[in-house]
Amino acid sequence: MTAVMTESAQSSPQSPRRSTRRLPLALRVLRSPRLARVLFLPAVLIFWLISNKLIADSWGFDSSVLATPIEVWDFMYAEVTGDTVAPANLYQTFGISLRRLGLGFVISMTVGTTLGIGMGLSKAVNAFFHDWVMALLAMPALAWALFLSLILGFGDKGPVWAVVLAGIPFVIVNVREGVRSTPRDLFDMSTAFGVSPLKRIRHVLLPSLFPFLFAAARYALSIGWKGLVIIELFGGQDGAGWTFKFWYDAHRLHGVIGYSMFFVIFALVLENVVLEPISRRVFKWRPSLNQPDIVEEDMDVVKYPALADESLSDRDTIIQEKN
């Protein structure tokens, strides 16, 4: 009985690979997620061209008002090389907006973290701010855009405030939940072993807050960016949102689409070049998401007889990796 179980368990890790090998090459390529990801772009382009044609045919107007993928590409290429008819080129425009975003982000993180910690620690502080944080969460970015440009004018102040007001409620709520969910048992352990309060804050509270601070930063950046573009569009003289509207006013669809693409590229770069590497560094201790979660089953030796046959040191590695 034992022998049969061991044998089946040892062969089982290989069986899925073997079944893939039996499929014909063409079918395997078609089923691969990587190909599906690559295929998305041509699919969009084809859909774009077909709908251009259908719209122009059914409304019967000059199809040159509609932008083709080539026109958008040419526009984006010209912008990237600094050749533009807009008052400021791509780099100046994004420079202005990034400065506003950065300043607003720093303010919303600093003030939001302070308020969040206060609200997480004290019921009275929480009661004082709670309704107003909820009100901020419910406020649409458009309302801030109109309100702030009316009272602060068309300079830098309005956009910076828009970033702060859009992002800060998310920072407050995240940090507050983080403080509330700090591991009590770890604090008790530190107390029982006589660890100093300062060391407890530095090594227990802060690391347990990091995931929440990180989520807060992501929200503050993405929601802040949306708020910024809207206020620049409605009440600005420059910046990414304003330039977007410049192309809209000039009735240049390729400019509108091209600028939206720049927004998308900006978001992707921010995520993959800035946020993701930092998050990987800070959360190195966490088990990665695609790693199989085997520590529980590891105890259940009968279910995984192959594991039971391994030497003790091998199992150690598995558990240490998990931790």
Added chain:
Amino acid sequence: MADIKISNLHKEFGVGDDKVVALENVNLEISGHVFVSIVGPSGCGKSTLLNILSGIETPTSGSLTITQAGAQAAPGYVFQAARLLPWRTVMDNLLFVQADKSSETRARCQKYLDMVQLGDMINIIRTSCQVVCSSASDWRARWRPMLIFMDEPFSHLDAITARSLRRELHSMWAATKKTIVFVTHDVGEAVELSNRILVFAQGGILKDDINVELDFPRDPSDEAVAVAKANVLKKFEELDLLAT
């Protein structure tokens, strides 16, 4: 060896209608090289007592002194489940509770890690390591706590692992002059390990204080141990502590 003196210790949680009495006027003295087990049903205040002894909780009233050779003792604590900082390595977890991070301390931590072979008992072992290399501002005087609190440390282990760890714990206790206060809900475990058993009942009342006079090591399959266990269980019945 340490001396614990508890007089009229009272602990309540909550206020008004939510008030719960966790410990009611407990008077107790524990001193010398003893292994004391605290048994009782869930919610009888066993863990609360350990938390008060270790300084995690403060009593509502009453007094408590823990001394070791005339000075304030620095006890170690084995929690029921592992209490580790997941963002630190095993070694850094051990060093976290150390006041001094010298190479001597590191070597000592390494020694105990080697001793317990981090295997399938990883959770409990890591925690007990924290105890053995426990905190100390003056490590020379108390680098290994002479007083250890243990809160159901074997309750989540399988019977065989728990049995071998109980043996190890006993031989460690016998080889040193430690005072151990051990909370458990397993009467058999208490009889096997301790020379004194304190019986607590619901409401945090200390019902009985039993001395177990049997030679160590005590094998659970040994007749004398089985009889002793039956006697303790009989006391439980007399005190009406067993659910019928």
